[in-house]
Amino acid sequence: xxxxxxxxxxLVYQDTVDEVSLPTPNGEISILPHHVSLFTKMSDGIITVRxxxxxxxxxxxGGFVEIGDNTVVILTDHAIKAENIQIARSQEAIKRxxxxxxxxxxxxxxxxxxxxxxxxxxxxxVADKIKRKQRFK
Numbered sequence: 001x002x003x004x005x006x007x008x009x010x011l012v013y014q015d016t017v018d019e020v021s022l023p024t025p026n027g028e029i030s031i032l033p034h035h036v037s038l039f040t041k042m043s044d045g046i047i048t049v050r051x052x053x054x055x056x057x058x059x060x061x062g063g064f065v066e067i068g069d070n071t072v073v074i075l076t077d078h079a080i081k082a083e084n085i086q087i088a089r090s091q092e093a094i095k096r097x098x099x100x101x102x103x104x105x106x107x108x109x110x111x112x113x114x115x116x117x118x119x120x121x122x123x124x125x126v127a128d129k130i131k132r133k134q135r136f137k
Contacts, residue, residue: 001033001070003049005058005079012079013058019050020072022065031072038067042076044122046129057082059126061119078119085127093120 003020005013021030023045042065047058063076093116100113 001031001035001072003072003074005047005060005074005076007063007076007079009078012076012081013049013056015049015051017049017051017072021048021050022060022074023047024065031067033070035067035072037069038065040065042074044118046126047074047079057126057130059085059122061115061122080123082126082130085123087124087127090120090123090127093117094124 001017001020003013003015003017004011019030019032021028023043024040025043028045029040042060042063044061045059047060049056049058059078059080059082060074060076061078063074063079066073066075097113097117097120100109101117104110
């Protein structure tokens, strides 16, 4: 089936895949070829893509998934492939977000910093998960 993962930054992932697992507000769902049509909200978390017995991990923040005629389209607020996560950059983003949240200068700044904090924490969790998997190979 065809998988497209799109964020405001552009196309994050596009390929023909065997299976996709992703987080929704009601729990994780797995999508196989010829899945029933579905449109649902996504939760922050990890998209796991399987193709030819290989697994790819994508960290994602919010969005929607549409499953159609052997296609899966994910529109997300933020998505990054695990191999593209820069740990030092994520750690620095966490520090900056925490500083802004402590100052509480404006509600808008606080909300933006909180989202940045959530995104960076998720990226670090994904990077840690990949690191642990590689140790056991």
